[in-house]
Amino acid sequence: MSSSTNSAPSKKWSPWSHLPKVDLHRHLDCSIRPSTLRERLKEQGVVLPSTDREFREQFLVTEPMRDLGSVLRKFLAAQQALSTPDFLTRVTRECIEDAAEEGIRILELRYAPTFIQDGHEHLSFEEIHAAIVAGVQSCRHLPIAVGLIAILQRIKPVAVAERVTEFAIAHRDTFVGLDLADNEVGFDARPFEACFARARAGGLRITVHAGEAPSADAVENVRIAAERLGAERIGHGIQIAQDPDMLRWVRDRGLVLEVCPTSNVLTQAAASIAEHPLRRLLDAGIKCTLNTDDPGVFDLDLTHEYNAVAQGLGLTEVEFRQMNEIAARASFIPLELRQIVWPSSLDQPAR
Numbered sequence: 001m002s003s004s005t006n007s008a009p010s011k012k013w014s015p016w017s018h019l020p021k022v023d024l025h026r027h028l029d030c031s032i033r034p035s036t037l038r039e040r041l042k043e044q045g046v047v048l049p050s051t052d053r054e055f056r057e058q059f060l061v062t063e064p065m066r067d068l069g070s071v072l073r074k075f076l077a078a079q080q081a082l083s084t085p086d087f088l089t090r091v092t093r094e095c096i097e098d099a100a101e102e103g104i105r106i107l108e109l110r111y112a113p114t115f116i117q118d119g120h121e122h123l124s125f126e127e128i129h130a131a132i133v134a135g136v137q138s139c140r141h142l143p144i145a146v147g148l149i150a151i152l153q154r155i156k157p158v159a160v161a162e163r164v165t166e167f168a169i170a171h172r173d174t175f176v177g178l179d180l181a182d183n184e185v186g187f188d189a190r191p192f193e194a195c196f197a198r199a200r201a202g203g204l205r206i207t208v209h210a211g212e213a214p215s216a217d218a219v220e221n222v223r224i225a226a227e228r229l230g231a232e233r234i235g236h237g238i239q240i241a242q243d244p245d246m247l248r249w250v251r252d253r254g255l256v257l258e259v260c261p262t263s264n265v266l267t268q269a270a271a272s273i274a275e276h277p278l279r280r281l282l283d284a285g286i287k288c289t290l291n292t293d294d295p296g297v298f299d300l301d302l303t304h305e306y307n308a309v310a311q312g313l314g315l316t317e318v319e320f321r322q323m324n325e326i327a328a329r330a331s332f333i334p335l336e337l338r339q340i341v342w343p344s345s346l347d348q349p350a351r
């Protein structure tokens with residue numbers, strides 16, 4: 001490996017650099033540094049364009065998605081890169097180093113063992129997870145608490161999800177939660193209810209992707225995630241902004257939304273940052289947190305998201321602090337580990 005030649009991106013000044021931050025929604029398998037992805041694909045014999053601009057066009061998602069085929073190809077390139085335990089360890093380490101560098105103190109990384117294994121059948125769930133855990137452990141010296149969440153892919157059969165659930169429960173010492181991800185449209189969450197009941201009984205906390213893209217079922221998917229799957233947090237959930245009854249329901253239940261603004265624009269779940277429902281959700285008293293989703297593929301970091309919503313929606317430092325206090329309390333990482341790195345007392349309610 002030539003990781004020593006690949007240094008972290010230089011730190012850019014931002015008005016939010018000094019804020020202690022939390023990222024609860026970040027897909028590890030889509031968090032490869034673009035420079036590392038480029039180096040890796042080259043090692044794997046992929047013919048790469050000569051300029052950075054062409055590389056970004058071919059392998060990253062930096063414009064709103066228009067055709068699904070080209071987007072899928074980009075995610076598959078990231079998947080192809082994740083072919084060895086050493087590389088998985090490196091990607092995990094770099095992801096945590098970069099997060100710590102921008103002031104993230106609490107970081108939850110999620111991944112689908114089945115997504116990484118697809119195309120790399122020689123890798124077992126055990127090997128994949130051990131490599132990722134090694135990457136987390138290599139960052140123990142940094143002032144950041146890290147937790148791992150296992151993802152069930154709703155586009156795969158329930159029998160596969162059951163296998164991943166049992167795997168996650170068996171590794172309860174290194175997984176803090178379980179998530180359900182992939183396309184909501186046409187893939188009902190209810191068949192996975194038993195998996196989530198098992199996971200809760202096995203000590204895992206629950207977050208579920210729901211209400212992300214506009215669709216007839218988007219709002220109802222949030223209710224199903226909470227009522228049937230036991231989700232305490234919702235990945236995205238932004239479509240509830242259209243439904244006053246659901247806004248009240250989510251607020252009264254204290255559900256936490258993991259909002260990822262640029263991701264929503266790139267996937268066309270929101271037309272632009274200025275039209276993103278985050279402001280309306282906050283005004284309705286919903287517990288919102290700010291997160292990155294796929295920082296590698298989207299070539300962004302959490303500070304980028306703060307800048308985007310400060311400019312596009314007029315969010316203020318006071319609001320960022322409130323959202324981080326909510327996120328720090330909603331994290332699934334054990335309290336004693338979060339408290340070491342977080343400046344306020346986490347057994348007190350967020351102010």
Ligand SMILES: [Zn+2]
Nearest residue numbers: 027209235293
């Ligand atoms: Zn996500």
